[in-house]
Amino acid sequence: MTVVELENVTFAYGEQPAVEDVSLQVEEGDFLGLVGPNGSGKTTLLQLMLGLLRPDSGTIELFGDPVSTFDDGERIGYVSQQATSGGGSMPVTVREAVTMGRFAHVGHGRLTDDDRAIVDDALETVDITELADRQVNQLSGGQRQRAYIARALASEADLLALDEPTVGVDAESRDAFYQLLESLNDDGITIILIEHDIGVVTDRATRIACINTELYHHGDTESFVESDALTEAYGATGQVVHHHH
Numbered sequence: 620m621t622v623v624e625l626e627n628v629t630f631a632y633g634e635q636p637a638v639e640d641v642s643l644q645v646e647e648g649d650f651l652g653l654v655g656p657n658g659s660g661k662t663t664l665l666q667l668m669l670g671l672l673r674p675d676s677g678t679i680e681l682f683g684d685p686v687s688t689f690d691d692g693e694r695i696g697y698v699s700q701q702a703t704s705g706g707g708s709m710p711v712t713v714r715e716a717v718t719m720g721r722f723a724h725v726g727h728g729r730l731t732d733d734d735r736a737i738v739d740d741a742l743e744t745v746d747i748t749e750l751a752d753r754q755v756n757q758l759s760g761g762q763r764q765r766a767y768i769a770r771a772l773a774s775e776a777d778l779l780a781l782d783e784p785t786v787g788v789d790a791e792s793r794d795a796f797y798q799l800l801e802s803l804n805d806d807g808i809t810i811i812l813i814e815h816d817i818g819v820v821t822d823r824a825t826r827i828a829c830i831n832t833e834l835y836h837h838g839d840t841e842s843f844v845e846s847d848a849l850t851e852a853y854g855a856t857g858q859v860v861h862h863h864h
């Protein structure tokens with residue numbers, strides 16, 4: 620099944636397009652790394668994919684439906700950059716936040732014991748059971764990431780979209796976090812990840828989309844590594860490519 624499909628998508632905040640004529644598909648089970656220099660349109664493209672921005676031209680489908688009419692929000696877990704840095708989180712406990720994810724899945728009504736067990740499982744999967752009674756806004760960046768993912772798991776999201784989720788997270792927690800993403804992907808959850816560290820992406824992602832306003836590469840990770848797409852995408856900017864190796 621195709622999870623996201625873009626055809627000839629263009630978007631500009633003002634005059635200058637941030638995303639130009641991009642076509643790509645994300646298939647169920649993909650782990651897509653979205654890479655490119657700073658300011659190359661990665662966040663914009665992700666927000667277009669999720670229906671948070673409307674394209675100026677081109678078409679976008681989410682789970683087979685036009686994104687403009689898509690209303691199955693609980694199928695998507697989105698961890699924005701703001702979520703990581705702490706802005707916008709409500710004064711609720713971790714368990715409450717994850718339970719809201721379950722409510723989003725079941726709709727209105729009471730949660731059953733099964734639903735509560737699913738919440739417990741989600742906390743356990745991301746290894747934050749011991750933080751369940753803490754306020755979300757008192758967590759570290761890395762712990763907060765996990766809480767957002769637990770919430771997406773509780774809502775049985777099929778797609779996790781993460782925008783530089785490990786900014787400000789220490790190296791060890793970062794590794795553990797990416798292992799978690801990989802195991803969720805092994806369990807069938809589709810992942811779209813923006814990450815500036817190219818090495819992390821090519822280690823973990825099965826597919827790569829490399830953009831600098833226009834798409835320079837879209838395909839499997841091996842063909843990306845063997846191509847010149849990265850050098851070409853960074854070429855004009857003079858920015859340094861981040862490798863962790």
Ligand code: ADP
Binds near residue numbers: 633655656664
């Ligand atoms: P990336 O995620 O690759 O760093 P962005 O998608 O955030 O890139 O930004 C792409 C371009 O659009 C940049 O030139 C950025 O300055 C511009 N841009 C991003 N958000 C806005 C906004 N809200 N208003 C105006 N310009 C924006």
